[in-house]
Each structure stands twice: as C-alpha cells, then as structure tokens.
Amino acid sequence: TDEDGVNIPALTDGQALTLSVNATNTTTKAGTLVCWIDYNGDGKFATDGSESGAVAVPAGTTATALDVLMPQVPATATADTKGSSYARCRLSTDILTASNPKGVATDGEVEDYKVSFVAKPQFDLALTKKPKAGQAATVKAGDTVTYTIEVLNQGTVDAQAIVVTDYIPTGMTVDPTDTKWTVSGTTASTTIASLAAGATTTVDIKLIVDNKTAAGDLVNAAEISSAQDDKGAVAIDVDSTPDTNPVNETGIVDDVTDNSSNDEDDHDIAKVIVAPTVDLELTKTLDKSTARRGDTVKYTLTVTNKGPDNATNVKVADVLPSSLTYVSDDSAGAFDTAGGVWSVGDLANGANRALVITATVK
Numbered sequence: 001t002d003e004d005g006v007n008i009p010a011l012t013d014g015q016a017l018t019l020s021v022n023a024t025n026t027t028t029k030a031g032t033l034v035c036w037i038d039y040n041g042d043g044k045f046a047t048d049g050s051e052s053g054a055v056a057v058p059a060g061t062t063a064t065a066l067d068v069l070m071p072q073v074p075a076t077a078t079a080d081t082k083g084s085s086y087a088r089c090r091l092s093t094d095i096l097t098a099s100n101p102k103g104v105a106t107d108g109e110v111e112d113y114k115v116s117f118v119a120k121p122q123f124d125l126a127l128t129k130k131p132k133a134g135q136a137a138t139v140k141a142g143d144t145v146t147y148t149i150e151v152l153n154q155g156t157v158d159a160q161a162i163v164v165t166d167y168i169p170t171g172m173t174v175d176p177t178d179t180k181w182t183v184s185g186t187t188a189s190t191t192i193a194s195l196a197a198g199a200t201t202t203v204d205i206k207l208i209v210d211n212k213t214a215a216g217d218l219v220n221a222a223e224i225s226s227a228q229d230d231k232g233a234v235a236i237d238v239d240s241t242p243d244t245n246p247v248n249e250t251g252i253v254d255d256v257t258d259n260s261s262n263d264e265d266d267h268d269i270a271k272v273i274v275a276p277t278v279d280l281e282l283t284k285t286l287d288k289s290t291a292r293r294g295d296t297v298k299y300t301l302t303v304t305n306k307g308p309d310n311a312t313n314v315k316v317a318d319v320l321p322s323s324l325t326y327v328s329d330d331s332a333g334a335f336d337t338a339g340g341v342w343s344v345g346d347l348a349n350g351a352n353r354a355l356v357i358t359a360t361v362k
Helices: 077-081
Strands: 002-004 017-024 031-037 052-057 064-070 084-092 109-118 125-131 144-153 159-167 172-174 182-184 187-195 200-209 216-228 267-274 280-286 296-305 311-317 324-329 341-347 352-361
Touching: 017 031, 017 052, 017 084, 031 064, 077 084, 077 109, 125 159, 125 216, 144 159, 144 187, 144 216, 144 267, 187 200, 200 216, 280 311, 296 311, 296 341, 341 352
Parallel strands: 125 267
Antiparallel strands: 002 017, 017 064, 031 052, 031 084, 052 064, 084 109, 125 144, 144 200, 159 187, 159 216, 172 200, 182 187, 216 267, 280 296, 296 352, 311 341, 324 352
C-alpha cells in the first residue's frame, strides 16, 4: 500500500476542505487512508476526529486520486499556527482511525507535509462624519454648514464603487453649489471610485440651515449604502450591512469605527447647534389722518414674532415727539412713559402683542 502525491494548497481560515490524495493498494485487503492536520499549532495531531478525515482504499487500487473530507479549517487557524503547521497522511490495511496518527502498522506508509495558512480576506469599510475643521459648532438659520465624511478601508480587500448616502435632516438642504452630491428627496449620494486596503479618503458635503429651522441640536447622519470588492462583486462587509435605511441603526455613537456599543461602523452622525432665531415685526398705526391742536390721538403699536423661535425680553422704544402730550396707555405698567420703552416681555413664535398710547396734540 502507498499514498503519494498529496498537494495541499495554502489553507484559508474557515474554509471547507477536501484533500485529494493519490493512493495505491496492491494487496488483497481493503485499506484505510487517514489524514490529519495540526490546525491549532500545538505540535500534535488530535485523536478525537477534530483534525482528521478518512477514506476507504479498496484492494487493487492503483494510483487513484481519493477525496479525504477534512474538518472545516478553524476561523483562528492562521493566528493559532502563526501561518504554518503540518499534515500527516497514513495508509494501511490495518484498522486505522483518528486515534492512530502514530504507532506500528503491519503494512502501508505514512508521510508528513508542511501546510501554510492564510487569513480569510476581509472586506471591511467604516465611516465617520464630523463638522469640517474650522466649522463653527453653533450656527444660525441661513448658515452653510460643511461636514467632512471619512471612509476607511479597514479590511484586506481593495474596495471600489463605494456609494455614500447622506440623510438630510429636517431643517437643512444641500448647498446647490455642491455638485458632487446627487440629491433625491431627503437623501444625497456620492460615489468613491476606489479605496485600497488600509487606505482612507474624505469627501465634504455642504448643507444650508433653513430659515425656519428651530433652535437646538441639528443631527446629520451618513452611511455607506453599497460597495464592491476588487473583483467588482457586491461586497459583504465583515461587521456591518450597507443600506439606505436611516432607522435601522442601534446604539448610535459618534465616530465609532469598531462596532462597539452595537453601532455599525459604516454609519455615523454629526451635529451642530442652531442658535435661537426670531423675526420680530413692528407696525404702528394712528387712529386719524389729521389732527388739530388739542385733539386726542391714539397710536397702536403691534409687535409680532414670526419665529422660528420664541423671543424673550422683547422691548420696543417709542418716544413721543415734543408736539404730543402723553395721556395714557393700556399696557398695565409695561410702558415707561419717562423713557418711552415698552417692555413686551416674552413672545412665543407666532404670537403678537399690541400697545395703544393716547396723547393730545399741543
């Protein structure tokens, strides 16, 4: 009996494995071919079947390639073996099992082979987003906010056709001069042509704060929505799922690239603070178009808050001219007759308040 010509290519972590072994059995008895691979690099061949496979070799077999189904290569094999280990194949007409990697046999052959391991190629993209360097953290309605999106290739496979999607929040619009982004409804997208393994790249996006945006935190998110590997195939990321769904992220933490806190690392948020903005309108009317000396006239001042935020501590100055003598007002003490200042106070978005001042013509 003889086994010969075992060619074991470099093994990849996690791969299914079948060895092709050329075997000859010139005896009149059936033989058994057993192969072992030291998957964990401990210098021993396991005897429990976790590192071995077997196949029958019928009597009279001559230089025939036989398939030996082996256990799946462990996902940690490359790390455990530091990339190199050994295999053993043994053929005999004696009873051979996983428990017989060594020992005396009445016939047959045993040979050892060097085996190499390589880590499984990993496709792993990550994304972070933050206000561009120099961008103010506090903005106001009408301002343009520039964000920098960084895409990192953390894997061992080159990436291409990387589509980045920005989820435009309520209260912002894409700056029309930012032509590298394609806007569709509440999303904007751009494509990064290629990104080598281990490399990073950045792309900026400019968003304008709408005039009616209320004060407070304004959160903007971006995500890798699709990508291809170096062969042009749709890539399966090792630790995230590219998509265009802004609501399926959990445990969102800013600037995470390692999936900690259950935050997918191909998605990130950035925020700015919108300062309160109010648009106050003041009108003043007179109850008559002409008046003579001694006549009584009434002025009505109306202040309106057109928003988008609530106004606080509003004051209106209205000093009567020397040709008028103050008589009264309906402000219940809010109008300072000496200084001519009306203390309106707080005025909610959309609210208005009026003051009527009565005077006589001198």
